[in-house]
Amino acid sequence: MWAKNNPAKFWTPGSTLRIAFLNGTQEFKDATIAAASNWLPHINLKFDFVEGEVGDIRILSQEGTFSSRIGTDALLHPDEPTMTLWPHPSLPRYFAANVMHEFGHMLGAEHEQTNPTADIPWDKPAIYAQFGITADPEEDDSQASVTRKRLHDWYFDRGNPDESIYSEYDPKSIMHYRISQSWTIGDFQLFINLDLSEKDKIFMANAYPCPASE
Numbered sequence: 493m494w495a496k497n498n499p500a501k502f503w504t505p506g507s508t509l510r511i512a513f514l515n516g517t518q519e520f521k522d523a524t525i526a527a528a529s530n531w532l533p534h535i536n537l538k539f540d541f542v543e544g545e546v547g548d549i550r551i552l553s554q555e556g557t558f559s560s561r562i563g564t565d566a567l568l569h570p571d572e573p574t575m576t577l578w579p580h581p582s583l584p585r586y587f588a589a590n591v592m593h594e595f596g597h598m599l600g601a602e603h604e605q606t607n608p609t610a611d612i613p614w615d616k617p618a619i620y621a622q623f624g625i626t627a628d629p630e631e632d633d634s635q636a637s638v639t640r641k642r643l644h645d646w647y648f649d650r651g652n653p654d655e656s657i658y659s660e661y662d663p664k665s666i667m668h669y670r671i672s673q674s675w676t677i678g679d680f681q682l683f684i685n686l687d688l689s690e691k692d693k694i695f696m697a698n699a700y701p702c703p704a705s706e
Contacts, residue, residue, distance in 0.1 A: 493665050493695035494607045494651055494658030495600045501563030502600045505700045508538040512547025520553050520579045527591035531599065534693040535700035549598060551575045558590045563600035574598075589686045592666045599696060603646060604668035608653040609661040613677040619643060622674075657699075664689040 495501065503509060511528075513521050525541050532539065549566055552573035559576045560566075566574035575594055580587040605612060617627050623643065625636040632640060646669065651658065662668070666688050673681040 493596075493601050493604060493662060493667055493689075493692050494656050495563075495602055495699070496651065497655045497657050501565060502699055503537060503564060505536040505702075508540050509549060510540045510542060510547040511549040511551065512542050512544050514545060514550055514552045514573055516551075516553030516577075516579065519581060520577075523581075523584065523587060524551065524577060524591050527588035528595045530588075530592055530688055531595055531696065534688070534697050535599065536702045537599075537700055549574050551577060553577060553579055555579070558594055560594040560597040562597050562602070566598065585686050586684070589666065589684060592688060596667050596692070596696075600699060601667050601695070602651065604662055604665040605647055605671070606650050607661045608651040608656050608658050610650055611661070612647075612671065613680055614648060615675055615677045616648070619647070619675050659691050659695050662689055662691040665692050667692070 513524075516524075521541070525539075528539060550573050552575070554576045555578055557576050558578055561569065561574045575598060577591060577594065578587075580590075604610070620627055620640075620643075623639050625632065625639055629637070629640060663682055664685055666685050668682060668685055670684045671680070671682040673679075675681075
């Protein structure tokens with residue numbers, strides 16, 4: 493697991509985060525709370541889930557997307573949702589995994605496939621072709637340029653080790669995307685991780701330590 497080396501993006505250990513549901517069914521809220529709470533035994537933070545629009549974190553139930561602001565970036569957008577979650581009542585484990593992933597972002601973590609120590613054998617031409625762009629950025633129109641940037645942000649641009657806080661690359665991290673065999677050279681693929689890994693727990697325990705007396 494890793495995070496950009498910006499202490500301001502981590503919440504203050506020992507604090508309580510007010511997490512507001514902007515909408516959603518009770519089933520959605522209960523499933524979100526249950527999944528997000530898997531982080532709590534490993535961090536010195538508390539979550540206070542509330543209804544309404546006032547919260548450090550504001551969750552929008554919205555089909556088609558999972559997303560979250562990174563750490564305290566949520567405080568920079570007081571009039572917007574800071575997290576979107578796509579309800580999946582028929583796929584509870586998939587939904588729970590995505591909730592844990594987005595709460596990982598909320599706690600300050602980045603995508604694990606861009607960990608500074610990751611060395612994934614990407615087949616970039618194959619990935620570009622799947623997304624309808626060429627290997628040459630000079631051939632991009634405006635939409636292709638957006639697609640290329642998104643691919644690089646999500647997959648290819650590893651963090652700078654001199655500007656990052658990180659543990660060793662962890663293919664089991666909840667922050668890792670699924671990787672298809674067709675996207676890599678050789679024998680490398682990863683399926684979606686459904687639970688917090690041991691390295692996830694250790695990283696966040698170090699980011700949000702309990703007082704020494706505990």
